[in-house]
Amino acid sequence: MSGHLYGKTFELWRAGCPDVWRDYTHHAFVEGLRDGTLPSAAFLHYLIQDYVFLVHFARAWSLAVVKAETLDEMKVCAGTVDALVNHEMTLHVKTCAAVGIDEATLFTATEEFENLAYTRYVMDSGLQGDFLDLMAALAPCCFGYGEIGQRLAGCAAPDTPYHGWINTYADDDYQTVMAAVGQMIDHAIARRLGDDPVQSVRWPHLQQRFTTATRLEVAFWGMGLRGA
Numbered sequence: 001m002s003g004h005l006y007g008k009t010f011e012l013w014r015a016g017c018p019d020v021w022r023d024y025t026h027h028a029f030v031e032g033l034r035d036g037t038l039p040s041a042a043f044l045h046y047l048i049q050d051y052v053f054l055v056h057f058a059r060a061w062s063l064a065v066v067k068a069e070t071l072d073e074m075k076v077c078a079g080t081v082d083a084l085v086n087h088e089m090t091l092h093v094k095t096c097a098a099v100g101i102d103e104a105t106l107f108t109a110t111e112e113f114e115n116l117a118y119t120r121y122v123m124d125s126g127l128q129g130d131f132l133d134l135m136a137a138l139a140p141c142c143f144g145y146g147e148i149g150q151r152l153a154g155c156a157a158p159d160t161p162y163h164g165w166i167n168t169y170a171d172d173d174y175q176t177v178m179a180a181v182g183q184m185i186d187h188a189i190a191r192r193l194g195d196d197p198v199q200s201v202r203w204p205h206l207q208q209r210f211t212t213a214t215r216l217e218v219a220f221w222g223m224g225l226r227g228a
């Protein structure tokens, strides 16, 4: 697995919820992207919801800039805000424009409950908790899509219509940003919890935030499959 790419904290968190992690990264929606059998209506429904999701994730990463304690943490989090609003969302805008949905419509799309629950859970992790609580809730999105993108780039059906989506997450620049996020989280953990973070009283709470966010990712794929 590519886990070490994204740091040792991520490896511990992933190992703390192996079943739900697999449900997320090998979901039927993901396999439909890989083999091309995902109905285009389901993909479009997902993508419109995901645009709104990214708007709120950009807010959450911006909150991480506010909660950061070092300039390095600020740089990585601000870089992620930039990657989100100026790069990742381009996929959504272009794909939707091609079927006649403009960006203003995307921005005001009605959120499905699974979408609402996930983004507001992450925001609350940062509002109620500190920088680490927020990172634990943000981590599954980054590293899960990183793993999915890498795996699908190596085994997707040549004729799947979803290469654009796969390439967005398999892309070297994207993988580099995610590796930087993983390193930053390792440093943030060491700075606040010391060298043996698993022994900290905070560890079970951080693991629970990571696991909950991963369950919310599984629900998000399910929302996509259900369609509009």
Ligand SMILES: Cc1ncc(C[n+]2csc(CCO)c2C)c(N)n1
Residues within 6 Å of the ligand: 050, 053, 054, 057, 080, 083, 084, 088, 140, 141, 142, 143, 145, 146, 217, 220
């Ligand atoms: C439901 C859902 N989960 C994760 C991602 C991927 N993602 C969202 S924000 C971010 C960090 C910076 O780009 C990443 C990787 C997505 N698009 N939609």
